[in-house]
Every structure is written in C-alpha cells, then in structure tokens.
Amino acid sequence: MSRELYMMNNYGERDLVLTEGQGMFVFDESGRVYLDFTAGIAVVGLGHCHPAITVALVKQASTLVHTSNLFIHPLRDEVAGKLADLSKMDKVFFCNSGTEANEAAIKLARKYAYQRGESNRTKIVSLPGGFHGRSLGALSITPRPAYQEGYAPLLPRCQSAEGLEQTLELIDEDTAAVFVEVIQGEGGVRVVPNQLLQQIEARTRQVGSLLVVDEVQTGLGRTGAVFAFEEAGIRPDIVTLAKGLGNGLPIGAVLATEEIAQAFTPGSHGSTFGGNLVALACAKVVLNEVSKPEFLHHVREMGDYLAQKLRSIGLVSHGVGLMRGVALDNPQGFVARAKEVGVLLTTAGAGCVRFVPPLIVERMHVDMAIERLSTILPL
Ligand SMILES: *Cc1c(COP(=O)(O)O)cnc(C)c1O
Numbered sequence: 001m002s003r004e005l006y007m008m009n010n011y012g013e014r015d016l017v018l019t020e021g022q023g024m025f026v027f028d029e030s031g032r033v034y035l036d037f038t039a040g041i042a043v044v045g046l047g048h049c050h051p052a053i054t055v056a057l058v059k060q061a062s063t064l065v066h067t068s069n070l071f072i073h074p075l076r077d078e079v080a081g082k083l084a085d086l087s088k089m090d091k092v093f094f095c096n097s098g099t100e101a102n103e104a105a106i107k108l109a110r111k112y113a114y115q116r117g118e119s120n121r122t123k124i125v126s127l128p129g130g131f132h133g134r135s136l137g138a139l140s141i142t143p144r145p146a147y148q149e150g151y152a153p154l155l156p157r158c159q160s161a162e163g164l165e166q167t168l169e170l171i172d173e174d175t176a177a178v179f180v181e182v183i184q185g186e187g188g189v190r191v192v193p194n195q196l197l198q199q200i201e202a203r204t205r206q207v208g209s210l211l212v213v214d215e216v217q218t219g220l221g222r223t224g225a226v227f228a229f230e231e232a233g234i235r236p237d238i239v240t241l242a243k244g245l246g247n248g249l250p251i252g253a254v255l256a257t258e259e260i261a262q263a264f265t266p267g268s269h270g271s272t273f274g275g276n277l278v279a280l281a282c283a284k285v286v287l288n289e290v291s292k293p294e295f296l297h298h299v300r301e302m303g304d305y306l307a308q309k310l311r312s313i314g315l316v317s318h319g320v321g322l323m324r325g326v327a328l329d330n331p332q333g334f335v336a337r338a339k340e341v342g343v344l345l346t347t348a349g350a351g352c353v354r355f356v357p358p359l360i361v362e363r364m365h366v367d368m369a370i371e372r373l374s375t376i377l378p379l
Pocket of ligand 1: 096097098099100102131132133134181185186214215216217218242243
C-alpha cells in the first residue's frame with residue numbers, strides 16, 4: 001500500500017518508510033532496524049550519516065551552499081585535482097548525476113570529433129546489457145527495450161550488438177565513442193571480460209574513436225580499486241562518475257584527458273548546480289577515504305567474505321569486491337522476504353539480486369545478514 005498521493009508512479013508500489021540511518025543500518029518509522037545492503041543503490045559507500053561526512057556537510061552548509069559556476073571556489077578545483085590525480089586524467093566537469101555525466105560524455109566525444117573536422121564521426125557504440133541513464137541521450141546508449149519503449153525516436157546512430165563479443169564489429173571510423181561498464185550493474189552485476197575490454201580499447205585506438213568507461217556504479221572503491229578500469233587493464237579517454245562520489249549528495253563528474261577536454265570551450269556545456277559546494281565537501285571526504293590502500297583492502301576482503309558466506313547458505317554470487325549479484329528465479333520475491341527478516345536488498349536486471357552494501361561493512365554485519373537470509377531459504 002503506497003502512502004504517496006502526489007508522486008508519479010514510475011517507481012511502482014513500495015511500502016517501507018525509512019526515517020533514519022546509521023552506518024550499516026536504517027530505521028523505519030516504527031523504529032524497526034534493517035541491515036542495509038542496498039546503500040541507496042551503491043551510493044552510501046561510507047555508510048549512513050558517516051560522522052566525517054556530517055561534519056563536512058554541516059560546515060559547508062553553514063558557510064556557503066551555492067554560487068553556481070559564475071565564480072571560483074577553491075574546493076571545486078581541489079576535488080577536481082584529487083579526481084584527476086587518482087584517475088590519471090587531466091580535466092574534470094562536475095554535474096549532478098550519472099545520467100548527466102554520461103550525457104556530457106556523449107556531447108564531449110561528439111564535439112571532439114566535430115572539432116577535428118570529422119563530421120561523420122557521430123556514432124556511439126555501447127555494450128548489450130549496459131545502463132547509462134535515463135535522459136534521451138543516455139537512454140539512447142542504454143540498449144534495453146523496457147527502458148526505451150515509448151521514447152522513440154531516440155538519438156540517431158547509437159548502436160549495440162546482440163552479444164558482447166560482436167561489439168568489436170560495430171566500432172568503425174564513424175564511431176565517436178564506445179561506452180563500457182567494467183561490471184554491468186543494472187545489467188545483472190555482469191562482469192565484462194578484461195580481454196574483451198582490452199580488445200575494445202585496441203579497436204577504438206585503431207579507428208580513432210574514444211573509449212568512455214562508465215564508472216558511475218563501479219567507481220570509488222566499490223570493486224576494491226578506486227576505479228574498476230585499473231584492474232581491467234584499460235586506459236579510458238573519458239571516465240564518468242556519480243553514485244558513490246557524494247555519499248548521498250547528488251554529484252557526478254566527467255574526467256577526460258587534456259586533449260579531449262579542450263573540446264569543451266566556454267559556453268559549450270554547463271550546469272547550474274554542477275560543482276555544488278555542499279556536495280563537493282562530501283566528495284572530498286569520500287575521495288580521502290576511498291583512496292586509502294587499507295580501505296580498498298577492506299573492500300576486497302569483505303567482498304570475498306560475503307561471497308564465501310553466501311556460498312555457505314547455497315547462494316552462488318558473481319561480481320567483484322562489494323558489488324555482487326546472486327542469480328535467482330524470483331529476485332523480487334527474495335528481496336521481499338529478505339526485507340521481512342530485516343535485510344534490505346535490491347534487484348539488478350531480470351534474474352539477479354544485488355548485494356551492494358556500504359563499503360564500511362564488517363564481518364559481523366555479513367554474519368548477521370547471512371543468518372537472517374538463511375531463515376528464508378530454501379525459497
Ligand atoms: C546508476 C547508473 C547510471 C545513472 O546514474 P543516475 O545518477 O541515476 O543518473 C549510469 N550508469 C551506471 C553504470 C549506473 O549504475
């Protein structure tokens with residue numbers, strides 16, 4: 001039973017009212033506590049109401065919230081510098097979401113080709129099963145009939161193959177950019193083979209196209225590396241980020257090499273809220289934490305532990321680090337039952353339950369979740 005009378009129905013029926021959060025836990029209006037293995041869809045990496053985030057947020061909120069990009073603020077360039085440093089990219093554009101980051105990346109790739117006089121290089125290739133967002137541009141490179149239905153005509157010349165491997169055949173001299181996720185989050189936590197990613201990179205170099213790695217979900221420690229592309233052995237031209245970047249504050253970013261970034265000239269792209277100071281203050285804390293080797297080590301260790309404990313109750317998981325999926329016939333049913341026993345989960349794709357807890361999860365939380373989940377098995 002939904003109690004929302006004025007909200008559009010695009011999220012469907014939900015019944016849980018959450019009013020507080022603390023670390024790994026969230027509380028509903030009656031005070032019941034849940035272990036949160038959704039983290040606001042892989043967003044709240046440092047956990048709910050992390051003290052350092054709260055301090056940074058309150059401090060910035062009581063100093064200066066918003067000026068837009070009409071003016072300089074040192075925090076913006078500081079966070080951009082840290083992102084550039086961590087990714088070995090050169091330049092950064094701030095926006096407010098993953099969709100906006102990918103939208104900007106599409107435009108940047110197209111503009112870069114245009115500036116080089118390659119007026120035919122307008123094709124964008126993406127992977128089958130990929131997810132890049134909901135704006136018309138980002139949706140055009142999200143080859144999922146259920147998401148695209150009713151929105152035609154979409155952006156022209158966006159292509160994806162039937163199978164992952166066939167992607168290589170689509171990449172040609174007309175291709176402005178190829179968008180990939182190293183692990184397809186919404187696509188069922190599907191790990192794209194490193195070898196294929198490397199072949200795609202080689203193909204883009206061969207034909208002069210750009211490689212865009214969408215790290216909106218995989219980035220910022222989720223897989224046990226700051227960026228998943230590092231482990232995949234590929235070097236992107238453009239990286240997009242959002243989800244975990246602000247630990248819940250809306251912020252996205254596009255990172256690019258110097259040469260490509262110069263295609264954005266004054267006035268060619270923008271965002272009123274992009275680079276919002278409160279969101280940046282939180283991003284600074286996040287980047288500080290997730291770039292620590294011991295933090296990343298913890299993520300890998302907890303990812304292995306979660307996989308091992310899931311296996312102990314007969315659930316075989318796939319994925320990397322703390323981005324894991326379990327293939328099930330009725331994922332919605334499992335998520336509903338899990339909620340009843342106090343574990344919040346979400347689905348990913350048609351046949352998969354997704355485990356994306358806050359990255360600060362400890363063994364005791366995994367143990368608690370597994371113990372509770374074991375009571376609803378077998379389904
Ligand atoms: C969530 C997601 C997006 C869209 O991000 P929003 O912030 O919802 O706009 C894009 N790409 C990937 C890989 C995502 O997981």
